[in-house]
Amino acid sequence: MWKQLVAAAGISVALITGTGAVTSASGADTSTDTFPVSFSMSSDHCSEMPAGSTVEGEGTMTIIVNTHTDNSGVTRIIGTAQASGIAHDGDGNQYRFHYANIYRTANSAQQPDLYNGTMVDQFAISGAGPVRVSNGFRGTTVENFATGQFSVDPIWIKGDPRTFPDLAVRCDPL
Numbered sequence: 001m002w003k004q005l006v007a008a009a010g011i012s013v014a015l016i017t018g019t020g021a022v023t024s025a026s027g028a029d030t031s032t033d034t035f036p037v038s039f040s041m042s043s044d045h046c047s048e049m050p051a052g053s054t055v056e057g058e059g060t061m062t063i064i065v066n067t068h069t070d071n072s073g074v075t076r077i078i079g080t081a082q083a084s085g086i087a088h089d090g091d092g093n094q095y096r097f098h099y100a101n102i103y104r105t106a107n108s109a110q111q112p113d114l115y116n117g118t119m120v121d122q123f124a125i126s127g128a129g130p131v132r133v134s135n136g137f138r139g140t141t142v143e144n145f146a147t148g149q150f151s152v153d154p155i156w157i158k159g160d161p162r163t164f165p166d167l168a169v170r171c172d173p174l
Contacts, residue, residue, distance in 0.1 A: 028068035037061045037083050039173035041133075046171035047160045048133045055131055057097050059085015061174070073109035077117075078102075083174055093129025098122075099174040105141060113146035123161065123172040135159025135171045 038058045043049040061083035069075040083099040105117025122136035136159070139152040154164050161172035 034062045041173045048171045057087030076106040095127030097125040115143045135161040
């Protein structure tokens with residue numbers, strides 16, 4: 001599922017294999033993918049929501065990734081993901097949500113499968129009802145493309161987005 005992949009693996013692996021790749025004059029490959037997203041969240045998992053509340057949302061996500069390998073064999077990946085849409089709670093109140101993720105990573109010529117980088121991830125929901133969620137994190141990342149292992153070491157956390165180190169969903173459902 002895309003939302004699981006984007007959340008758990010940053011956006012690197014999914015985006016490199018995405019559709020619409022274009023090679024620029026600088027030799028960078030750029031891919032863009034736009035698709036529908038949906039989520040359901042509740043106060044059972046999100047400490048930022050009022051007790052007993054649930055919210056379901058639908059919207060559109062766009063992911064753009066730029067991959068460039070230089071002459072020494074170092075590959076740099078910059079990916080962005082943005083989603084927005086409408087959500088409703090169990091009482092029929094309407095909300096707007098916004099999700100954003102920026103992922104920058106690079107390997108080395110000596111370790112081509114090992115990527116080190118940074119990730120910034122944010123999710124917010126607000127509207128006419130009582131639910132207000134605003135959270136995110138910034139962290140350093142390590143990803144091994146050969147084994148699929150991915151980790152985030154948080155530098156800054158706002159709210160209750162995910163658990164670390166396992167990245168289980170809390171108040172950031174995308």
